[in-house]
Amino acid sequence: MDVxxxxxxxxxxxxxxxxxxxxxxxxxxxxLTGTHLGCEHGVCGACTVLVDGEPARACLMFAVQAxxxxxxxxxxxxGDDGTLHPVQEAFVxxxxxxxxxxTPGMLISALHLLETDPDPSRETIxxxxxxNICRCTGYTGIVDAVExxxxxxxDASRPPDRP
Amino acid sequence: MxxxxxxxxxxxxxxxxxxxxxxxxxxxxxxxxxxxSDLQLPRMRHVAFVRSPxxxxxxxxxxxxxxxxxxxxxxxxxxxAGVVLRARSALPSYVETDQPVLAWGKVRFAGEPVAAxxxxxxxxxxxxxxxxxxxxxxxPATVCAWAAPQVPVHAAAPDNVLLExxxxxxxxxxxxxxxxxxxxxxxxxxxxxxxxxxxxxxxxLWDAAERKLTFWSGTQVPHIVRNMLAELLDxxxxxxxxxAPDVGGGFGVKAVLYPExxxxxxxxxxxxGVPVKWVEDRVEHLAAATHARDHRYLISAGxxxxxxxxxxxxxxxxxxxxxxxxxxxxxxxxxxxxxxxxGPYRLDNYRCTVRGVATNTAPSGPYxxxxxPASVFAMETVLDAAARELGLSGVxxxxxNLIRPQDIPYTMPSRLVDDSGHYGACxxxxxxxxxxxxxxxxxxxxxxxxxxxxxxxxxxxxxxxxLGRAASxxxxxxxxxxxxxxxxxxxxxxxxxxxxxxxxxxxxxETTVAQIVADGLGVGYDEVEVRIGDTDTSLWxxxxxxxxxxxxxxxxxxxxxxxxxxxxxxxxxxxxxxxxEDLRIEGGxxxxxxxxxxxxxxxEVARVAYLESNRLPAGxxxxxxxxxxxDPVRGAFxxxxxxxxxxxxxxxxxxxxxxxxxxxDAGRVMHPQIVDGQIAGSIAQGIGGALxxxxxxxxxxxxxxxxxxxxxxxxxxxxxxxxxxxxxRPAANPLGVRGVGEGGTLGPNAVLAGALGDAxxxxxxxxxxxxxxxxxxxxxxEAGS
Numbered sequence: 001m002d003v004x005x006x007x008x009x010x011x012x013x014x015x016x017x018x019x020x021x022x023x024x025x026x027x028x029x030x031x032l033t034g035t036h037l038g039c040e041h042g043v044c045g046a047c048t049v050l051v052d053g054e055p056a057r058a059c060l061m062f063a064v065q066a067x068x069x070x071x072x073x074x075x076x077x078x079g080d081d082g083t084l085h086p087v088q089e090a091f092v093x094x095x096x097x098x099x100x101x102x103t104p105g106m107l108i109s110a111l112h113l114l115e116t117d118p119d120p121s122r123e124t125i126x127x128x129x130x131x132n133i134c135r136c137t138g139y140t141g142i143v144d145a146v147e148x149x150x151x152x153x154x155d156a157s158r159p160p161d162r163p
Numbered sequence: 164m165x166x167x168x169x170x171x172x173x174x175x176x177x178x179x180x181x182x183x184x185x186x187x188x189x190x191x192x193x194x195x196x197x198x199x200s201d202l203q204l205p206r207m208r209h210v211a212f213v214r215s216p217x218x219x220x221x222x223x224x225x226x227x228x229x230x231x232x233x234x235x236x237x238x239x240x241x242x243x244a245g246v247v248l249r250a251r252s253a254l255p256s257y258v259e260t261d262q263p264v265l266a267w268g269k270v271r272f273a274g275e276p277v278a279a280x281x282x283x284x285x286x287x288x289x290x291x292x293x294x295x296x297x298x299x300x301x302x303p304a305t306v307c308a309w310a311a312p313q314v315p316v317h318a319a320a321p322d323n324v325l326l327e328x329x330x331x332x333x334x335x336x337x338x339x340x341x342x343x344x345x346x347x348x349x350x351x352x353x354x355x356x357x358x359x360x361x362x363x364x365x366x367x368l369w370d371a372a373e374r375k376l377t378f379w380s381g382t383q384v385p386h387i388v389r390n391m392l393a394e395l396l397d398x399x400x401x402x403x404x405x406x407a408p409d410v411g412g413g414f415g416v417k418a419v420l421y422p423e424x425x426x427x428x429x430x431x432x433x434x435x436g437v438p439v440k441w442v443e444d445r446v447e448h449l450a451a452a453t454h455a456r457d458h459r460y461l462i463s464a465g466x467x468x469x470x471x472x473x474x475x476x477x478x479x480x481x482x483x484x485x486x487x488x489x490x491x492x493x494x495x496x497x498x499x500x501x502x503x504x505x506g507p508y509r510l511d512n513y514r515c516t517v518r519g520v521a522t523n524t525a526p527s528g529p530y531x532x533x534x535x536p537a538s539v540f541a542m543e544t545v546l547d548a549a550a551r552e553l554g555l556s557g558v559x560x561x562x563x564n565l566i567r568p569q570d571i572p573y574t575m576p577s578r579l580v581d582d583s584g585h586y587g588a589c590x591x592x593x594x595x596x597x598x599x600x601x602x603x604x605x606x607x608x609x610x611x612x613x614x615x616x617x618x619x620x621x622x623x624x625x626x627x628x629x630l631g632r633a634a635s636x637x638x639x640x641x642x643x644x645x646x647x648x649x650x651x652x653x654x655x656x657x658x659x660x661x662x663x664x665x666x667x668x669x670x671x672x673e674t675t676v677a678q679i680v681a682d683g684l685g686v687g688y689d690e691v692e693v694r695i696g697d698t699d700t701s702l703w704x705x706x707x708x709x710x711x712x713x714x715x716x717x718x719x720x721x722x723x724x725x726x727x728x729x730x731x732x733x734x735x736x737x738x739x740x741x742x743x744e745d746l747r748i749e750g751g752x753x754x755x756x757x758x759x760x761x762x763x764x765x766x767e768v769a770r771v772a773y774l775e776s777n778r779l780p781a782g783x784x785x786x787x788x789x790x791x792x793x794d795p796v797r798g799a800f801x802x803x804x805x806x807x808x809x810x811x812x813x814x815x816x817x818x819x820x821x822x823x824x825x826x827x828d829a830g831r832v833m834h835p836q837i838v839d840g841q842i843a844g845s846i847a848q849g850i851g852g853a854l855x856x857x858x859x860x861x862x863x864x865x866x867x868x869x870x871x872x873x874x875x876x877x878x879x880x881x882x883x884x885x886x887x888x889x890x891x892r893p894a895a896n897p898l899g900v901r902g903v904g905e906g907g908t909l910g911p912n913a914v915l916a917g918a919l920g921d922a923x924x925x926x927x928x929x930x931x932x933x934x935x936x937x938x939x940x941x942x943x944x945e946a947g948s
Binding site: 017019020024027028031032033034035036037038039040041043044046073074075077078084088091092093095097098099100101102103104107122125126127129130131132133134135136137138139140141142143 | 411445836844
């Protein structure tokens with residue numbers, strides 16, 4: 001089937017089997033291997049991407065369902081000049097990752113959380129991030145990172161002080 | 164946790180002891196990690212395995228005709244029958260058994276690979292699996308290690324016992340005769356698994372012209388894998404290259420050579436020039452990657468009236484699953500359980516029989532903490548039980564018996580030698596951080612005034628880390644782990660490339676090794692690049708297990724860096740016509756002691772060493788490189804104590820952790836964030852094992868927890884805020900470090916079971932502690948009262 005999908009702002013036309021998951025299309029057909037597969041049954045959250053701004057499990061979605069959609073993956077977070085997104089920067093600064101396998105899904109979930117709730121409490125962060133499993137960190141660094149990113153992003157979006 | 168520091172200009176002051184930015188992170192947060200599953204090569208084909216749906220059955224027929232007719236390559240057990248995995252050990256009672264690459268004759272656990280198919284993509288490979296017909300004749304399955312088998316798993320072991328060993332010291336009879344109290348318990352711990360977020364994966368490529376095999380594998384032990392593959396495939400070891408790129412967690416599960424790995428390499432040899440790839444899915448992983456900690460402890464312990472521990476007698480059965488795990492053997496859990504059961508407690512009279520028992524379940528293997536989360540639970544349980552009978556507090560009975568600094572070196576009853584002794588200090592610090600007295604007061608208040616019951620639990624443990632050749636002697640395998648190698652090379656431009664034998668599955672070894680080399684050599688952290696996980700570029704490393712790499716791989720990196728520094732200084736001394744002992748390197752600059760400005764840079768020395776041989780001082784060889792091994796001979800015990808306060812919901816049976824504390828002596832802390840991250844992550848795994856994770860087989864050997872919907876891994880909503888403290892007493896090795904990867908897993912079973920017992924006055928004998936466990940313990944209490 002012909003599918004037209006925008007990924008990280010770039011338009012792609014793909015001829016794709018109906019049974020192919022969005023995750024496999026991203027990873028194997030587009031070479032965007034940052035989206036990881038941890039369980040392939042929708043529990044672990046490693047494959048989380050944004051589809052039209054909403055988080056989705058790329059392992060549970062067929063690529064053909066993304067026809068006409070705009071998809072954001074981890075590769076789309078940093079600036080064109082390589083500047084890390086504040087969420088990425090916070091994960092580095094606060095040791096929010098060890099092996100890095102769950103990280104792409106964590107970053108996308110964190111980004112969506114902070115876009116919908118710019119100032120979440122630690123308790124809210126723990127509840128909202130609970131759809132993504134990390135086996136390495138014990139979550140301390142991840143919660144620290146999301147908290148720090150929320151502060152950075154709020155500072156950046158605040159209008160400059162008037163003299 | 165503190166922020167990672169910006170490393171710009173880090174050179175001058177040294178990088179060890181600081182949370183420098185991890186070298187791994189930039190690629191991992193931008194989606195540019197290099198995991199095996201990411202690998203795409205020209206002409207690559209994909210493999211899927213047909214797996215046994217039965218726990219125990221004779222294979223009466225394998226029909227591949229439909230799949231072959233449809234154009235797929237299919238391999239069956241008969242194709243690979245000439246190669247078997249036979250984990251060897253010279254222990255007298257050990258029964259050697261074979262694990263086939265693909266099962267033939269019979270299957271021994273549900274999920275065992277029976278056939279492999281090769282297709283253009285994974286979707287078609289799974290289609291092809293449907294076309295392979297396997298006929299089975301079911302046999303009675305045995306899933307419990309302390310049940311007699313109707314039909315043994317292996318004919319060579321009619322009672323299913325693959326290994327039995329007795330540890331004996333002093334006289335338990337005399338100790339129990341003199342005891343004021345002897346407590347006796349039967350404790351059963353739950354089967355669970357490491358379950359790294361990246362499942363297993365491999366790509367194999369056979370170059371027929373050169374007779375060379377390249378195997379990309381998410382392994383923790385690439386050099387051991389190379390050694391084993393060369394032997395199994397009868398190849399010169401130099402013709403096998405194993406590459407472990409970024410690996411998404413390991414925790415022991417990936418320290419094993421699996422039949423699927425060998426199958427992939429044999430398939431590749433059957434398809435020259437075609438890279439064959441297998442990426443495991445989670446359902447396969449839960450069914451067929453190694454499990455752990457399915458143990459039973461029949462334990463008795465005698466105490467004097469003042470709480471002194473007089474004697475321990477134990478009978479430990481470990482369910483080792485269908486096969487003796489390659490190459491570690493069925494001894495991995497039972498020998499660790501018997502060797503470390505007495506933990507950080509002084510004990511003279513000890514008798515412990517351990518056995519590894521085969522069953523029709525997935526093989527058990529190394530998993531972070533190996534056996535000790537279970538054995539610590541057993542030991543701490545008898546301490547709590549005795550304290551209750553003697554009217555002592557849990558804290559006092561532990562303090563009464565802990566190995567003290569003045570006891571060091573302390574020879575444990577299993578003859579392991581403890582070099583730590585800082586257990587009391589860890590326990591005191593943990594109680595302080597927990598706010599022990601306040602929680603006791605709150606507990607008393609609630610008991611008087613009503614409210615959800617509160618309990619406090621503890622665990623104190625010793626973690627044997629960085630095992631050298633003497634400490635790793637126990638299992639008597641054909642190889643003796645102990646050393647690692649490291650090569651440090653200063654390039655002609657003065658930058659440094661390190662080829663280290665360590666591997667990383669998230670531990671940040673690229674970062675830690677760079678810190679060690681930067682400081683050892685005297686250059687900035689940013690000037691050092693570290694390459695790991697490729698057997699063609701690094702000389703030797705046993706890999707990631709037993710919390711060994713910071714101690715051993717780190718020690719090798721330090722020694723190599725110092726050797727290169729010495730050569731840089733010798734060369735500089737010749738160039739400057741100065742005495743070597745008057746020269747220092749700091750931040751990549753060489754100065755004469757007492758002079759304010761540097762005379763020469765490491766880069767200038769490197770240029771001479773490679774490009775200006777006309778300036779080489781007499782007697783100095785070109786090049787700037789050194790390779791050194793390090794073996795600590797013994798090991799470095801890391802002390803740890805954990806404590807928690809929990810609250811029990813009497814209506815739901817839910818256990819809520821109000822505060823959780825861990826204090827460890829990890830020796831010198833090289834990177835505070837990484838060390839705390841290892842401790843936090845291992846505690847989280849321990850909490851998962853204590854409260855949620857349980858691999859359950861039915862009596863026919865079917866795994867009834869085969870997805871992450873049934874096998875519950877803890878999320879950020881379950882794991883509480885953790886308080887982590889350090890003692891940091893340097894160990895006797897070049898860097899003063901102790902291993903830190905596993906200790907955290909050792910405490911939570913004991914801490915949470917103890918806390919529940921303290922809250923309700925019940926005895927927790929089985930794990931995990933689910934709401935149903937709590938509820939039935941409360942029901943039992945009501946019925947009894």
